Every structure is written in structure tokens, then in C-alpha cells.
Amino acid sequence: MIFYIIKKELKEIFRDGRFRISAGIVLLLAIIAFFITFKQYKNTTLQYDEAKKSERRVWESQGEKNPHSAAHYGNYVFKPKSPLSLIDQGVDKYTGISVFLEAHSRNEAGYSDAADQTALSRFGELTPDFILLYIIPLILILIGYNTFSKEIEGNTSFILKSQGVTGWKLVIGKWLAVLIPSVTITTILFVTAGIVLSNMDNYGLFEWKEICFLYLVYLLYYLIFTNIVLFISSLVKKSGISLVINLVFWVLACFVAPKVASDLADTRYPYPTHQEFNEQIAEENKKGLDGHDPWSDKAQQLKAEMLKKHKVDSLHKLPFNFNAYLMQKSEEHQAEVFAKHYSILKQQAKKQDDVYKSLASISPFLPTRFLSMAIANTDYQSHWDFSEAAEEYRVDVQRFLNGTTEKNSKYGERYVAPADTWKKLKEFEYVSPTFKEVFKQNTSIFLILVLWFVISSIVLFFTNKTY
Amino acid sequence: MFTYNFKYELKSLLRSKWLLLLSLTLLIVVLFAGYNGKEKVEKRVSGLERVTSEVKEKDNAMLKILDSFEKGIKTNQNPRTLPSAPMNVAYGYPRVAAIPAKALTFIATGQSDLFTHFVKPSVYGDSFSMDYTELANPVQLLFGTFDLAFVIIYILPLIIIAFSYNIFSEEKEYGSLKLLASQPISIYQWLLQKTALRFFWLTLITLVVIVITLLFFGFEFGSNFSSFIQLISLVVAYILFWFAVVLLVNILVNNSAKNAVSLLAIWVFVILIIPAVVGQMANVFYPIPSRTKMISEVRELKEELSKKQDKILDNFLRDHPEYATKNGTKNYSFWHKYTASQDLIEEELKPLIDSYETQLQKQQEWVKLWQYSSPAIIMQQSFNNLAHTSTAHYQEYRSQVAVFSKEWRNFFKPLLYSNKDFTTSMYKELPSFKYEAPKSNSVILKVVILLVFSLIFLSIGRQIFNKKIGKGSVIV
Known part of the structure; x- marks a missing residue:
């Protein structure tokens, strides 16, 4: 029975000219989006490799130099593109790609793509995630809005009943028929992406289980949408009204809910401006040790401590270079200040995140969006991971440079390190969080999505008994 | 016929409670949108006020110290940071270069959430690579x-579609069209009037709601009347465009459900697909060069130049003999070398830095050219222009800041090289930054284009209607 219903519905769907046109357009758009994203991905990866190599070359060929000068000269670290960004670009466009690491200050990642684009890009871009998140649900609506209402309008519901069809079988049959075309498009897209990624030489840490899970998330999203579309279609007797209600739901879920969520989050837990944030840090830094100001009280205090500890009466007699030691101590203090303020900022981000999560229960779009970005490693959390790894590396670099001066020179002398010093610094390697870690962080949001599916299914199947 | 039509439409609208529901929904939505915009603008304004007053305070303190210094009174200021040394002022007392909010800024966020609204360019640091991005949750x-x-570009057309997708087909489906056809009236005129009346009511409600919102958030109509008129005419033209589309679809398709599907498809195309495609094409045709590459190039150049700083200073003095010391002593400080090489760096990097701005410029020109492919793009561009939050505005701001920071450095350079003190009398001559908005195209052209679009659709509708009348397929 179910098989017959599916066959009949599919035949009807494929006969419909509007479906054929729109499915054709979506497939074409998906191919273009995929192709463009793939090209960009390859380009960015190439640029990343080049920049990384050239950066290291510049760093190693500094020649003879004072290590603290080298610290001010600084180094750049670059954020690698995650393989699954091919499917979901997430917030990558809005976060910078490189962090400048220097002495005394922690810098934000600079040069986001969005800042280099026109305002038009804020409409949304033709990327696979745009198709997956916005357009395919629309196809589901287009196919499913009249599944039940057409039986009433065409007076076929009585004939159906007289055939002895069971309510749940009819629902399942129609449900599957609505799903099949969209799921086919999605499957093609994911399989292509998987094959392309696994065949690339330099594809980073691509894993099939990640892409499979991503596929599962989108599948759940479409199941939820299908449930809702069929539910609306079974409630409303007229196809036109059913379509309008479906459309309103789509706009509310995909456009209005995210915007309202972001406005609520920002009003309740606002971010400081760059200026404010930097001033707070500068203010607190001033209170501590300044490596460039050996005359300050704090520095004098440290000097007295060191002299006492090593039982000598002059800095010259210390077994290490006190200036470098002072510099390192001040660096440690500053790093602490930065860590403190960034953790305050992270707290604020966490609170905003909670607002988004709590609103995920009003729109199935939100949990899908967040899960998709998280699995693709293109969400805000992965940006935090990267910038924290960069900061850790920065602190290590400073320790290495100040340590070099401290060990190899005496107090009062200007130490010039030999040219091969720079090679000894370990390279920055960023490893993005594993799938397990990502999943652990996002279990609650995944549960919300599952809950959406369960509740919408229950509602659909229990309100449909009359059919 | 018109009065009957008017009365009938009003009655049916009022009875179905559509009008009330619509007005309330629009009012709430628009007020909420206005509140969000205002909140952002207020944060921006208060931030700017705070930083300006801080600078003022700091200036006053500096003037006091300078005054004491000039009168020979001793202060407890660290001698290394005395403001009588010009470079200490140039470095430690930068001006605020801000892009102020305008009266209509709150209607469109545009690019304003991406960028900071004030910087303090000091004599140290690269004005070309200054960071303008604002701290924000991505x-x-x-x-x-x-x-x-957002409400006007995205939501309003949907309201129009939901409001009138079946304006004609409904009459046919209820069978009342046959009744109408038997009357001695022109069906086309009747349909046109019916649509025009709905257009009238929706426009009226929208305008009233917008005016209430503007009043509520303290918009000054007197001094900003022209921007108000521009806003209103854009909104009216946009509503007209969508009603023309609705009318055309009603005539062409004339089946409620199919109408709704077609209108939905048009909405998706106009608002989602076309802008996304045009935007993507701008990126593909005029790609912004790699920033990672720029970083490496800047560093390599700087490293190269820093090794030759003494030579650069020599060359600089040869080019600018007025700066060389008269007695031939070569007692040049860090600042001498820095300012001399900074000029060179900026000069050398200018082509590279410009390549980003010109590419962005080209992207914008592309968008400008293709904006006519979708009324949604026209609206977004015009709204951002009215709100002063467009890409062009921020680009202009960046270039003006770059000019200003050079002016700031050049003000101190003669003092540095001639070894003169900075004095209280010079304070008034300090360059200050004033943002000049770029000349934006008037919205008249855009409104006209929207009207032309609507007229084309209306006349196509008329043609099809006539054809259908000829075939006798309008009523059945």
C-alpha cells in the first residue's frame, strides 16, 4: 500500500512542471555553489600554505638580532581552512584568518573576508549551506503544501477512504514521497563532497564520519520540515492558504528567528567596543610590571627580591640577565591580564550562545545551523579554539626569546642573538578539535533537534487519524 | 463604480479583520525593528561621546603642563613624556577621527556592525593597515x-503576497466573477481598482507605521525632511512594484494555489537568488587579492627597509634639505628615522594597498550596474545610502582617515627636524578630522526605475488580459 502511494505521489510530483523547473534550478544552483566554493577552498588552502611557508622563511632569515626586537617584529599565524567548510562556511567570512603575535599584546584575528566585500554579500551567498538550509526546505514546502488539501479540493479523499486505506499508511506514503526528491538532491551533494574531499591530496583532517553526521543533521532538519509541512497541509482545507501558512513558517524559522535571536543576545549581553576592551586591558596592564620601565616600583621590588634570593648585592652579579628576566615577568603579567579579559569576553559570548540555544526551541533552523557549523569546524567555538592556541603559542614564543637573552647575556649588555637562533623556535601547528570533542560540546543542541523531530512526528501522526 | 468598489473593499477588509491584524503586526514589527536599530546607534553615539570627552580631558591636562613648562614652573611630569616635545604630542595625544551617525542610520544596519566608528591615528603605526573591524560575535x-x-525588503512583499495572492482568482473560484461579468463594467478596470485600493490601504498603513516609528525614536522631520521623503518614496515604489507583480500573476495564472506558488518563486528569486548570484559574481570577477599574501609582502618590505634606515634618512634629507640641521650635527632620533622611512613604506606599498580598495570599488560598480536586476538590491543599496552605512561610506571614511593621518604626521615633522618645542599657541593649529560623506546618487533614479518596472508589469498584465478576453478564457 505504502509503496503504491509513494509511486502515485512521485509520479504526480514529477509531472508537475513547476516542480521540474524549480528542482532543475536548485540542482543547477547547488552545482554552481559547490563549484565556486570548491574553487575558493582550493585557493584559500593554497594561499594558506604559501603564507605559512613564507612567514617561517621571513622569521628564520632575520639574521643577527636582539631577541626582544624579534619579539616586536613578531610573527603571524594563519588559520587553516577546515575541509567541511566546503559544505558549510559558517562564520568563517566574519572571523579573521591570521593573528599577529608580538611582544606585550594579544591581537585579534585580522582581515575578515566580509570587511573586504560589498554590502550585497550580507544578503547571503550562493554557497552549499545556503541551498541546504534555506532552499531545500522551500522545495519541501513546494512539494508538500497541498498533499492533503488537494485530496479535499479534488474530492478524492472519499474515494481514497473507500479504497480502505489506513490512515497511518497514507501519511507515511505521502511523507516519504515528499521527502524523496529533496533527500536525493542532498545525498548527491554530500556524496560528491565526500568523494571530492577524500580524493584531494592536501585535505587536512577529513573524516567520513563527520560528513555522515552532517548528512544526518540535515536529514533530521528535512524530516522536521516535512512533518510541519504535512501537518499544516492536513489542517488547512485550501491549498493556497496552506502554502501561505507554510511560507510564513519558513520565513519565521529561517529569517526572523535568527535575527531576533541575535538582537536579543546583543541587547542582553552586549560586547564592548574594541576601544573599550583595549582600554580596560591597558589600564590593568599599567598597574603591573612593565618590562620597558625598570625604574618603576614594581621593578625595583622584583630587583630587591632577586638580589636577596641569590644573595648578591648587584644585578651584575646575578647568574642571568636581569633585564630579560624582568621582561619575561612583565610578559607573564600581561598575558595574565589578557587571559582574564578574554575570558570575560568569552563568558559574554557563552551567555549569548545560551540565548541562541534557548531560542533553538522556537525554530528548527537554529539547532541545524549551529550543529552544521560546529561539525564543519567553522563555528565561533572553533575560532575561539584557534585564537587561544595562537595566544598560547605567543606566550611560548616570548618565553623562548626572553629565555634566550636571559641565559646568554649579562645584565646591562645588549645581547645580539646569532642568526641560527630563530630556527630553534618550534613551529605553530594548529589541530582543530576532534569530532568527539565537537559532539560533546553540542550534545544539548543535537538533543533539541531530535526533540523537534520527535514532537513534530507525534503531532503529525496523531492529528492525522481521521485520514 | 469606484465608490462602490471602494466601499465594498473597505467593508470586506474590515470584516475579515485583515486590516486590523495587518496594522497591528506591522506596527509591532516595525517598532521592534526601529528599537533594534536605535539601540545600536545609541551605543555608537555614547561610545563616541565618551572617547571625545576623554581626549578633551587629556588635552586640557596637557595644556596645563605646557603652560607651566612655558612659564618655567616645575611639574611632576616624567621628563620623557613632556608634551613640549612635538613627537610626544604626535604619539600620545591623537585626535579622534570619527564617522558620526546620521538621522536615518537606525533604519539600516548595513555594514555598520562590521566596522568601528572612530579611530585615533597616531604618528606611530601604519595608517594603511589600520584595523577597522569592530569586536563582534560573528x-x-x-x-x-x-x-x-529587513522588514521592508523581506517581510513587506510577503505581506503583500499573503494579502492579495488570490485577489482575482478568489472571485473566480467563488463564482462571483460571473456575476461581475454580467454587470456593465470593465472587468479589467474593476480589477485594477480593486488592486489599487489594496495598494492604497497597505501603503497608508505602512507609511503611518513608519512615521509613528520615526516619531517614537526622535527623528527630526524638519531638518531631515529630504531624507524622509526619499525613504517614503522608495517604500511606496517598492510596494507598488510588488502589487504590480501580484496583479500580473493573478491575471496570468489565475488559480489561488498556483498564484501563491508563482509569487513565492518570484519572491525567492528577487530577494534571495538574484542578490546571492550578483554578489557571488562580483567576488568571482573581481576577487580581492589574498590578505595573507599582503601580510607577507608588507613584512618583507619593512624588514628590508628597516635594515637601511640610516640610508633612507640620508636620502630623505637630501630630498628635503629644509629639514637637515644647519650646523651639520647628526643627532637624529628614532623618530627621525621612523618618519622618513614611514613615508617610503607608504609610497612603496601604495599600489598593493590600493589594489584592495580598487577591487572593492570595482565590486561596488558591478553591484551598482546589476542592482537593477532585482528591486531588493536597489532597496538595500538605497537604504544603506540613506542610513550612511553602505560600503562606499566606510571606504570613504577609511581613505579620509589615511589622508588625515598623513596630515597629522606632516604637522609635526617640521617641528621635529627643526628641533622646536610644541607650544600652547600651536594647540589651536592642530589638524582635526571631519568626515565628509561621499556624494551619493539621488534616489530619484532608483524610484523611477522601480516605477518603470511596475509599469512594464502592468502593461504586460493588460496585454495578457486582453488576449484572454479575446480567447474568452478570463472567466472560465
């Missing part, structure tokens, strides 16, 4: 703001 940037522009 998720927020991704989702965007629920602002007035």
Missing part, C-alpha cells in the same frame, strides 16, 4: 539584524 554578523530595512 554569529551575530552572520544572522544580521532585525532592522527596518
Whole structure:
């Protein structure tokens, strides 16, 4: 029975000219989006490799130099593109790609793509995630809005009943028929992406289980949408009204809910401006040790401590270079200040995140969006991971440079390190969080999505008994 | 016929409670959007006020110290940071270079959530690579703001579609069209009037709601009347465009459900697909060169130049003999070398830096050219222009800041080289920054284009209607 219903519905769907046109357009758009994203991905990866190599070359060929000068000269670290960004670009466009690491200050990642684009890009871009998140649900609506209402309008519901069809079988049959075309498009897209990624030489840490899970998330999203579309279609007797209600739901879920969520989050837990944030840090830094100001009280205090500890009466007699030691101590203090303020900022981000999560229960779009970005490693959390790894590396670099001066020179002398010093610094390697870690962080949001599916299914199947 | 039509439409609208529901929904939505916009603008204004007053305070303190110094009174200021040394002022007392909010800024967030609204360019640092991005949660940037522009560009057409997708087909489906056809009236005129009346009511409600919102958030009509008129005419033209589309679809398709599907498809195309495609094409045809590459190039150049700093200073003095010391002593400080090489760096990097701005410029020109492919793009561009939050505005701001920071450095350079003190009398001559908005195209052209679009659709509708009348397929 179910098989017959599916066959009949599919035949009807494929006969419909509007479906054929729109499915054709979506497939074409998906191919273009995929192709463009793939090209960009390859380009960015190439640029990343080049920049990384050239950066290291510049760093190693500094020649003879004072290590603290080298610290001010600084180094750049670059954020690698995650393989699954091919499917979901997430917030990558809005976060910078490189962090400048220097002495005394922690810098934000600079040069986001969005800042280099026109305002038009804020409409949304033709990327696979745009198709997956916005357009395919629309196809589901287009196919499913009249599944039940057409039986009433065409007076076929009585004939159906007289055939002895069971309510749940009819629902399942129609449900599957609505799903099949969209799921086919999605499957093609994911399989292509998987094959392309696994065949690339330099594809980073691509894993099939990640892409499979991503596929599962989108599948759940479409199941939820299908449930809702069929539910609306079974409630409303007229196809036109059913379509309008479906459309309103789509706009509310995909456009209005995210915007309202972001406005609520920002009003309740606002971010400081760059200026404010930097001033707070500068203010607190001033209170501590300044490596460039050996005359300050704090520095004098440290000097007295060191002299006492090593039982000598002059800095010259210390077994290490006190200036470098002072510099390192001040660096440690500053790093602490930065860590403190960034953790305050992270707290604020966490609170905003909670607002988004709590609103995920009003729109199935939100949990899908967040899960998709998280699995693709293109969400805000992965940006935090990267910038924290960069900061850790920065602190290590400073320790290495100040340590070099401290060990190899005496107090009062200007130490010039030999040219091969720079090679000894370990390279920055960023490893993005594993799938397990990502999943652990996002279990609650995944549960919300599952809950959406369960509740919408229950509602659909229990309100449909009359059919 | 018109009065009957008017009365009938009004009665049926009032009875179905559509009008009430619509007005209330629009009012709430628009007020909420206005509130969001205002909140952002207020944060921006208060931030700017704070920083300006801080600078003022700091200036006053500096003037006091300078005054004491000139009178020979001793102060407890660290001699290394005395403001009588010009470079200490140039470095430690930068001016605020701000892009102020305008009266209509709150209607469209545009690019304003991406960028900072004031910088303090000092004599140290690269004005070309100054960071303009604002600290923000990227998720927020991704989702965007629920602002007035969003309501008008995205939501309003949907309201129009939901409001009148079956304006004609309904009559046919209820069988009342046959009754109407038997009357001695022109069906086309009747349909046109019916649509015009709905257009009238929706426009009236929208305008009233917008005016209430503007009043509520303290918009000054007197001094900003022209921007108000521009806003209103854009909104009216946009509503007209969508009604023309609705009318055309009603005539062409004339089946409620199919109408709704077609209108939905048009909405998706005009508002989602075309802008996304045009934007993507701008990126593909005029790609912004790699920033990672720029970083490496800047560093390599700087490293190269820093090794030759003494030579650069020599060359600089040869080019600018007025700066060389008269008695031939070569007692040049860090600042001498720095300012001399900074000029060179900027000069050398200018082509590279410009390549980003010109590419962005080209992207904008592309968008400008193709904006006519979708009324949604026209609206977004015009709203951002009215709100002063467009890409062009921020680009202009950046270039003006670059000019200003050079002016700031050049003000101190003669003092540095001639070894003169900075004095209280010079304070008034300090360059200050004033942002000049770029000349934006008037919206008249855009409104006219929207009207032309509507007229084309209306006349196509008329043609099809006539054809259908000829075939006798309008009523059955």
C-alpha cells in the first residue's frame, strides 16, 4: 500500500512542471555553489600554505638580532581552512584568518573576508549551506503544501477512504514521497563532497564520519520540515492558504528567528567596543610590571627580591640577565591580564550562545545551523579554539626569546642573538578539535533537534487519524 | 463604480479583520525593528561621546603642563613624556577621527556592525593597515539584524503576497466573477481598482507605521525632511512594484494555489537568488587579492627597509634639505628615522594597498550596474545610502582617515627636524578630522526605475488580459 502511494505521489510530483523547473534550478544552483566554493577552498588552502611557508622563511632569515626586537617584529599565524567548510562556511567570512603575535599584546584575528566585500554579500551567498538550509526546505514546502488539501479540493479523499486505506499508511506514503526528491538532491551533494574531499591530496583532517553526521543533521532538519509541512497541509482545507501558512513558517524559522535571536543576545549581553576592551586591558596592564620601565616600583621590588634570593648585592652579579628576566615577568603579567579579559569576553559570548540555544526551541533552523557549523569546524567555538592556541603559542614564543637573552647575556649588555637562533623556535601547528570533542560540546543542541523531530512526528501522526 | 468598489473593499477588509491584524503586526514589527536599530546607534553615539570627552580631558591636562613648562614652573611630569616635545604630542595625544551617525542610520544596519566608528591615528603605526573591524560575535554578523530595512525588503512583499495572492482568482473560484461579468463594467478596470485600493490601504498603513516609528525614536522631520521623503518614496515604489507583480500573476495564472506558488518563486528569486548570484559574481570577477599574501609582502618590505634606515634618512634629507640641521650635527632620533622611512613604506606599498580598495570599488560598480536586476538590491543599496552605512561610506571614511593621518604626521615633522618645542599657541593649529560623506546618487533614479518596472508589469498584465478576453478564457 505504502509503496503504491509513494509511486502515485512521485509520479504526480514529477509531472508537475513547476516542480521540474524549480528542482532543475536548485540542482543547477547547488552545482554552481559547490563549484565556486570548491574553487575558493582550493585557493584559500593554497594561499594558506604559501603564507605559512613564507612567514617561517621571513622569521628564520632575520639574521643577527636582539631577541626582544624579534619579539616586536613578531610573527603571524594563519588559520587553516577546515575541509567541511566546503559544505558549510559558517562564520568563517566574519572571523579573521591570521593573528599577529608580538611582544606585550594579544591581537585579534585580522582581515575578515566580509570587511573586504560589498554590502550585497550580507544578503547571503550562493554557497552549499545556503541551498541546504534555506532552499531545500522551500522545495519541501513546494512539494508538500497541498498533499492533503488537494485530496479535499479534488474530492478524492472519499474515494481514497473507500479504497480502505489506513490512515497511518497514507501519511507515511505521502511523507516519504515528499521527502524523496529533496533527500536525493542532498545525498548527491554530500556524496560528491565526500568523494571530492577524500580524493584531494592536501585535505587536512577529513573524516567520513563527520560528513555522515552532517548528512544526518540535515536529514533530521528535512524530516522536521516535512512533518510541519504535512501537518499544516492536513489542517488547512485550501491549498493556497496552506502554502501561505507554510511560507510564513519558513520565513519565521529561517529569517526572523535568527535575527531576533541575535538582537536579543546583543541587547542582553552586549560586547564592548574594541576601544573599550583595549582600554580596560591597558589600564590593568599599567598597574603591573612593565618590562620597558625598570625604574618603576614594581621593578625595583622584583630587583630587591632577586638580589636577596641569590644573595648578591648587584644585578651584575646575578647568574642571568636581569633585564630579560624582568621582561619575561612583565610578559607573564600581561598575558595574565589578557587571559582574564578574554575570558570575560568569552563568558559574554557563552551567555549569548545560551540565548541562541534557548531560542533553538522556537525554530528548527537554529539547532541545524549551529550543529552544521560546529561539525564543519567553522563555528565561533572553533575560532575561539584557534585564537587561544595562537595566544598560547605567543606566550611560548616570548618565553623562548626572553629565555634566550636571559641565559646568554649579562645584565646591562645588549645581547645580539646569532642568526641560527630563530630556527630553534618550534613551529605553530594548529589541530582543530576532534569530532568527539565537537559532539560533546553540542550534545544539548543535537538533543533539541531530535526533540523537534520527535514532537513534530507525534503531532503529525496523531492529528492525522481521521485520514 | 469606484465608490462602490471602494466601499465594498473597505467593508470586506474590515470584516475579515485583515486590516486590523495587518496594522497591528506591522506596527509591532516595525517598532521592534526601529528599537533594534536605535539601540545600536545609541551605543555608537555614547561610545563616541565618551572617547571625545576623554581626549578633551587629556588635552586640557596637557595644556596645563605646557603652560607651566612655558612659564618655567616645575611639574611632576616624567621628563620623557613632556608634551613640549612635538613627537610626544604626535604619539600620545591623537585626535579622534570619527564617522558620526546620521538621522536615518537606525533604519539600516548595513555594514555598520562590521566596522568601528572612530579611530585615533597616531604618528606611530601604519595608517594603511589600520584595523577597522569592530569586536563582534560573528554569529551575530552572520544572522544580521532585525532592522527596518529587513522588514521592508523581506517581510513587506510577503505581506503583500499573503494579502492579495488570490485577489482575482478568489472571485473566480467563488463564482462571483460571473456575476461581475454580467454587470456593465470593465472587468479589467474593476480589477485594477480593486488592486489599487489594496495598494492604497497597505501603503497608508505602512507609511503611518513608519512615521509613528520615526516619531517614537526622535527623528527630526524638519531638518531631515529630504531624507524622509526619499525613504517614503522608495517604500511606496517598492510596494507598488510588488502589487504590480501580484496583479500580473493573478491575471496570468489565475488559480489561488498556483498564484501563491508563482509569487513565492518570484519572491525567492528577487530577494534571495538574484542578490546571492550578483554578489557571488562580483567576488568571482573581481576577487580581492589574498590578505595573507599582503601580510607577507608588507613584512618583507619593512624588514628590508628597516635594515637601511640610516640610508633612507640620508636620502630623505637630501630630498628635503629644509629639514637637515644647519650646523651639520647628526643627532637624529628614532623618530627621525621612523618618519622618513614611514613615508617610503607608504609610497612603496601604495599600489598593493590600493589594489584592495580598487577591487572593492570595482565590486561596488558591478553591484551598482546589476542592482537593477532585482528591486531588493536597489532597496538595500538605497537604504544603506540613506542610513550612511553602505560600503562606499566606510571606504570613504577609511581613505579620509589615511589622508588625515598623513596630515597629522606632516604637522609635526617640521617641528621635529627643526628641533622646536610644541607650544600652547600651536594647540589651536592642530589638524582635526571631519568626515565628509561621499556624494551619493539621488534616489530619484532608483524610484523611477522601480516605477518603470511596475509599469512594464502592468502593461504586460493588460496585454495578457486582453488576449484572454479575446480567447474568452478570463472567466472560465
